[in-house]
Amino acid sequence: MAILTANPNLRLEHDLLGEKHLPIDAYYGIQTQRALENFKISGVTLQFFPEFIEGLVEVKKACALANYDLGALSDEVKNAIVAACDEIIAGKFHDQFKVDMIQGGAGTSTNMNANEVIANRALEIMGYKKGDYEHCHPNNHVNLSQSTNDAYPTALKIALIKCKAKLLVELVAITNSFRRKGEQYQHVIKMGRTQLQDAVPMTMGQTFEAYAVTLEEEIERLENNTNLFLEVNLGGTAIGTGINTSPNYARLAVAHLRDVTGLKVVKARNLIEATQDTGAFIMFSSAVKRLAIKLSKICHDLRLLSSGPRTGFNEINLPPMQPGSSIMPGKVNPVIPEVMNQIAFRVMGNDLTVNMAVEAGQLELNAFEPIIGHCLFESINILKNGMSTLRTKCIDGITVNEKRCWDLVKNSISIVTALNPALGYEVCSALSKEALATDRSIYDLVLEKNLMSQEQLDEVLSPENMIRPQLKANK
Incomplete structure (x- = not known):
């Protein structure tokens, strides 16, 4: 029964530690309130990641349906819980999920935040006041047959699958952007470089196409590693033994979860192992980190290729986004690639945190899933936003300085490789040494020494012959 107070704007709730006043209109309850007081850590709360809220609530809905099938919930309570879950999944009441993502307790505060919001909204649907928990209790009804230790990781996995899908949308888009840029500049010859030294000619189109391919590879990598999240420990409750559940509960709960989410989730083969093993998060984090590293490498390249404009490579022009200096007039910096580099640094740091948190699990539970979730959600979000920014504010607007590229090819000593x-x-080798010592071109030296006719030389050094295999086998 909700306890009224002298202040009409407050209600009184109790738990094993005592009583607390809550705002009368709050859908969360006393355990969430304690978490708000205990975990003022990052300022990043559950509502920052709507996919996680949806995952939590989808788990609760599936569990309610399973409990109803087993006769553990009445029609009225089941219908109210399901209706409340559907509203939250549709985007309502997300502002009531207030707990900090970084918290002690292996996610218990997050689990209870969801239980309390669902319970209080279900009470309203049934015609009762918030806090009238004898009719629908956060633990006895919403959390029935569950523990934080199976509900939280299952919700986390579902949420990461949803987030991955949005990340892939941006990954595909930026891959296509590089591919279009490759098609646009496939005719422009430039010098390739290894170890920042002149190597052999290639086309600017080949440069951009290589970027497209290296990013395209990560689509499959992310998909494969996310598939590990389809195995869940729902039904294992506290440590995987399934205490406080009916024999058929785990099977029913997972079946309902498949229907609710549309995902091909399966019950883990060994629920005790699945409750303590968080190795799937390492694999997924590694895939996210690999994507970030590739993006960062590409951005280093873009900064080099656009460097100058008078004293650097100056082969490409990045769209000017903002003045680059408070003291140097006319300076424009590559701010978009720079921000992508910094995003990658953060993702790499988050990956290290995930690895440390997974390693620190002890005995039958890993208590550090909250920081794992926080790091992975942050990495996905900033990567997704970063790729969108890089694509729309940089890649799509890149132009190529064709004359500059060709001049560098003609003046390069390394075109001698084509004469090998x-x-x-x-x-x-002798030609290269002499060209460097005398500041003359390979082209002129070859003709002067009558090593080849001009027609032969032009044929060998024609752009189309320097960018693809041409060597003929000896008969």
Whole structure:
């Protein structure tokens, strides 16, 4: 029974530690209130990650349906819980999920935040006041046949699958953007470089297409690692033994969860193992980190290729986004690639945190899933936003300085590599050494020494012959 107070704007609730006043209009309850007081940590609350709220509530809905099938919930209570869950899944009451993502207790505060909000909304649907828990209790009804230790990780996995889908939308978009840029500049010859030294010619189109392919590879990597999350420990309750559940509960709960989420979730083969093992988070975090590292490498390249404009590579132009200096007039910096680099640094740090948290699990439970979830959600969000920013404010607007690219190719000593099959390594080495010492071109030296005719030389050094295999087998 909700206890009224002298202040009409407050209600009184109790738990094993005592009593507390809560705002009369709050859907959360006393255990959430204690968490708000105990965990003023990051300022990043559950409502920052709506997919996680949806995952939590989808688990609660599936469990309510399973408990109803087993005769443990009445029609009225089941219908009210399901209706409350559907409203939250649709986006309502997310502001009531107030607990900090970083918390002690292996996620108990998060679980209870969900239980209390669902219970109080269900009470309203049934015509009762918030806090009238004898009719629908956060623990006895909403959390029936569950523990934080199976509900929280199951919800976390469902949420990460949802977040991954949104990340892939941006990954596909940025891959396509690089591919279009490759098609646009497939005719532009430039110098390739290894170890920041001149290597051999290639096209700017090949540069951009390589970026598209390296990112495209990560789509499958993310998909494969996310599939590990389809195995859940729902029904294992506290440590995986299934205490306080009916024999058929786990099977029914997972079946309902498949229907509620549309995901092909399956019950873990060994619920005790699945409750303590958080290895899937390592695999997924590694895939997210790998994507971040690739993006960062590409952004380093973009900054180098656009460097200058007079004293650097100056092969490409990045869209100017803002003045680059408070003291140097006219300076424009590559701010979009720079922010993507910093995002990657953060993702790499988050991956280390995930690895440490997974390693720190003890005995039958890992108590550090909250920081695992926080890091993974943050990494996905900033990567998703970063890729969108990089694509729309940088890649799509890149232009190429075609004359500059060709001038660098013509003046490069390294085009001598293309002459290697015709003249041999020793002759080409001598040509390179002389060209460097005399500041002359390889082209002029070859003609002066009558090593090749101009027609032969032009054929070997034609752009189309320097960017793909041309060597003919000896008969």
